[in-house]
Amino acid sequence: MLLGHDVTVLDNFFTGSKTTVSHWVGHPNFEMVRHDVIEPFMIECDQIYHLACPASPPHYQFNAVKTIKTSFMGTLNMLGLAKRTKARFLITSTSEVYGDPEVHPQSED
Secondary structure: OOOOOOEEEEEOOOOOOHHHOHHHOOOOOEEEEEOOOOOOOOOOOOEEEEOOOOOOHHHHHHOHHHHHHHHHHHHHHHHHHHHHHOOEEEEOOOHHHHOOOOOOOOOOO
């Protein structure tokens, strides 16, 4: 954003909070959209950073179906958006793959 890029953030706030991006609210290049990636989203874009995955044990134990839907349908929808717009696509993993989710920060050793 500081280099002039427009950034649109999608979040359903199942695991997150608006406070994590509150410092960007009001920036002319920032838009926050309450949206669940299990539903398709139509926007024109050239890059997608897919970070949605409620993978921590308390979240998937609370709602395992939502976790699976977010991981599968969310990724499918974001890949579809990338294909339609010819956007570059980056998908991230969860830190849970590194080991004990109670240890922060996770070591990459």
